[in-house]
Amino acid sequence: MNEELTLTILGGVDKDGVPEPVSSLDICKGEIIGIVGPTGSGKSTLIDDIEQLAQGDTPTGRSVLINGERPDAVIRVDPRKKLVAQLSQKMHFLADMTVRDFLQMHARSRGKGPELVDRVIELANTLTGEPISADNYLTVLSGGQSRSLMTADIAVISDSPVVLIDEIENAGIKKQEALQLLSGEGKIVVVVTHDPVLALMASRRIVIRNGGMVDIITTSTGEQDVCGRIAKVDNWLMSLRETIRKGEVVEELA
Template sequence: MLWSPSAPAFLGRGPVRPRGSDPAHFPHETLVDPWVDDEGWMPPAVAAREIGKGFGGGRGRATVLKGVSLEIRRGEVVFLVGPSGSGKSTLLSLIGGIMTPDQGSLTVLGQDTSRLDPARRADFRRDHLGFIFQTFHLMPTLSALDNVRLALAMRGISRRESTARATALLGSVGLSHRAGLRPGRLSTGECQRVAVARALAGDPELVLADEPTASLDAENGQAIMHLLTDLVRTRGATLLIVTHDNRIFPFADRILRLEGGRVVGSDGPGGGDPPEEVAGVMAAPDGRRRRREWGP
């Protein structure tokens, strides 16, 4: 079963799309551009310029990222692909403010996170970002409801309001009837849906997902991606996914390829021609892109 949820009004900024985006991806009547300032400038969600990152010291130092430059626009769904060891997870950690680059400049939602001290970076992550992990990282002793509610409690939201929001979110991912169960009694697909609800609990402007479908079978992987992209687009948020799973490529607006610590290609609107392996993201007659719907 696949879901096409509508976000509760208090959880999002309403049906929006950013300037310059493909209207086909935002089929709402209300077109709001909430990120443009009075002078008409809209900062990108992510802007990286020649960033580098290494680990270790001396002869044993390993340079993982070697001058990465990229830009992700507000409202985009972008996939980051590449072989193991190419630096994908490191780049995601830098964008998420978990680490800082050794060189270059990186701004996230207009903020240079490398200039923030650890406490302020943690506040920035809490207030503006959502994270989804391959292995879920749910608290095993808490129910599905409490796992989602915990993310809201950390923002200082009252128990009553956090319970209402968490209940609404679990309903939006089709888990109202499982809200009282702990992760050990949930299926793999249900655990990932709880993780999606938790990531979206704070209404983040940027959602970062590391291999969100790697632990799922094809059916659950498709369901999670339909769910995640629907919820993110409803909120007008930006989604960046690190993945090896070519089954979900059709959900991307753009695919960035990382090899040897560098971005070596960008496929999708504004990013060149699609590679053969990106099956399902095809050129429409008017030159725009269209998606292939998942089949049974």
């Protein structure tokens, strides 16, 4: 299923019970989709519907299809067959085990070998400014390290073909690289964001207003150019943050 997976969202109603203008949306493997709208507009409700593989049984009345068909009930409730992984802006581990032990355990549970552990850690370290070691205990990882590790874990070890991300711009990781990593592994990436770089990195973005999907905007060539220019500024700001965090002097701005 994962090789040719297509996710379809069938529209429901907005907060006033009015049918959504967007009645259907197909999302394909490797695609990044943005969800944009004002605070409180219903962006997180949409990803909740996707996470639950809603079948008209949520307040919005939306339905989610897999390859054009309604998913089996077991897919919705069995964590071993879960198609959707979610990465939130707030994430901390509670398990008192090392990074290596955690990744080896996850790989075994997926029927995969321990050789993936080093690759996950290597990728995670491309997303965070704070190096992660295999011998680090999960409970001492910072929020940024935790999210970097889970992003790499989802990309490499997890079988879930759909990844939902809620405001990763506040997650303390290299956000552009994170999205590129996940989509490059063939994941469908749906990201809730207020960040112009992430919104314009998406091939399309869903506009949410009053709880409803009111428009689908396809990212134009002009917007892609804008994205490239503001991404350079964003990367510069990230580099500046790291310089200040390390206690160094930013003389070039004086």
